[in-house]
Amino acid sequence: TWGAVFVGAVAGTAALIQLRQQGNVFKGEVERNKCRDELLDGQLRELERRETSRRREQAERIDVTWNDMAERPGKSLVVVINGSHRPVREVTCTLYDAPEGEPFEVEYAIELLPASFPGGGFVFREMPGRREWMIGALRGGGRAGFQFSKLKADYPYGHVEIEFVDDAGYSWSLTSDLSLSPV
Secondary structure, three states: HHHHHHHHHHHHHHHHHHHOOOOHHHHHHHHHHHHHHHHHHHHHHHHHHHHHHHHHHHHHHHHEEEEOOOOOOOOOEEEEEEEEOOOEEEEEEEOOOOOOOOEEEEOEEEEEEOOOOOOEEEEOOOOOOOOOEEEEEEOOOEEEEEOOOOOOOHOOOEEEEEEEEEEOOEEEEEEEEOOEEEO
């Protein structure tokens, strides 16, 4: 009987040691899985940041200016500059008299053409009988002009907001203070 008790005690001790070892293996697996999950989460966040950066890349190459037109008294011109190599589409422009103010109506919109005279630049030419408020497509390296019958000098708190769709199909909003955000 004592021999059986002794064998049972040794077997029980061996079983407990094995059980403890197995528990330690499981704990190690849990720790490794937790570390692996943290690593994967970090990699996913990095991929998301890269995707956001890639998605914004073309939109960040769009610029906007607003100035009074010396050659046309009482008029101002908002110029959208596509500094990317790909076209942007559905370019619209809204001019506000103040940050929370009323919008002004676009008088005329057209793609600006490179000037043929020495010194270069771009030419804003009106097309009689045609009144546009949106640029359907603005080619890479191109410019578009939006004419308003309001002077920038008369609206010191005025601001411009343009909206466009990039070549990948994402919609963006850009303001005259160069704040870029997805629409």
